[in-house]
Amino acid sequence: MNSIVPKKTNLIIISVISLTILSIFCGVSRSHPHVFIVNRIKIVFDDKGLAGFNIHWKFDEMFAGMIAGDYDKNQNGFLEKNEIVLIEKEAFSYLANYNYFTFIKIGEKPFKVKFIQNFSAILNNNKLSYKFFVPCHVTATNNFKNITVAVYDPSYYSAIFFAEKNPAALDNSEAFEVRTAIKEDESTSIYYDMINPWALFLNFRIKQ
Template sequence: MFRLNCFFCLQLVFFILLFPFPGLSHPHVFISQRTDFVFDDKGLAGFRVSWTFDEMFSVMISEDFDSDHNQVLDAQEVAVIKEKAFGYIAPYNYYIHVRIDGKPFEVKFIKAFNAWLDNGTVCYEFFIPCHVLAADTPKQVVLSPYDPEYYSDIYFPDKTPLTMENEAAFSTKIQTARDQSTLIYYETVNPMAIFLSFKRK
């Protein structure tokens, strides 16, 4: 009996190694995101996104791209980071998934990318143009940051997860919650999202 149990256990381990269950995988990069909703005189102009990375990813980026190892990223180093450690996520909407009145908005490009080291922690900032004209009836905007392959886990910090800029001319409602209409990672995870409603005053 003992030999049979050992044989069964070995078979089970072998099976798990060859065919790993989805639940055994997990994110390898952790990103804290702050989002600034930027308005102009016509309505929403876009989103300023700030990412703060975990310690392990920060060490990797610092070692690979801070070429002079002075813990300061100059313009040339930032340009290389943008090309090699950020640009590859462009086909995934830069991990920023947006719906406007229920319709998907494709993030085709970003502006004003910057990267820096804050006491060894890597931070990114970039702006996503997204023009939504205000009307007398509310416009609904949902912003959900996630990596569809769940290699990176993007979460909101407990304090100041979002701000709004130049919103005084509009009536706004905003909240953060799980996006129950979206499932990722083998349909097991509802990503966090920001739900914005705004209209002209």
């Protein structure tokens, strides 16, 4: 009898561990990325300071094929204006519920992305890109203003990466002193707190 007890105990322990690992694995497998996006940001200035961000997404071939199959109605390999309008309505506008995957902080204060402008979708040689402008007006002063722009899907259904080449660019920035860096945003974590999304860290002021 005494020899049977540890065997049962071991079996229970093994079963509990196995179920725990299985439940973790199932949770992770449901959330792993299905869409892959390469991200570029152009930082746009006006005469007062920061005007906003032009966002450029390039999608993986599988997602591009799905969009082409659903919205390239005449199957000519290009997207006409009416097809782009439909893509924005049915396959993009819902991202308003998720900040358009564009999470901005001015200093430490979150900035809500309530709308975007100038959406376009481009299909060329079976490659799909989205472009859109995120207005974010911050007046320049003699002191540096600090802005953080992290582009990510909180659910991690889409994995978004900065492009290896030319991930960020400046537009109309001549009147300002601008510093930029792209690195992990350690203040934010997603995917069971295992991933820190990468972000654009922007500092700017009136040129001295």
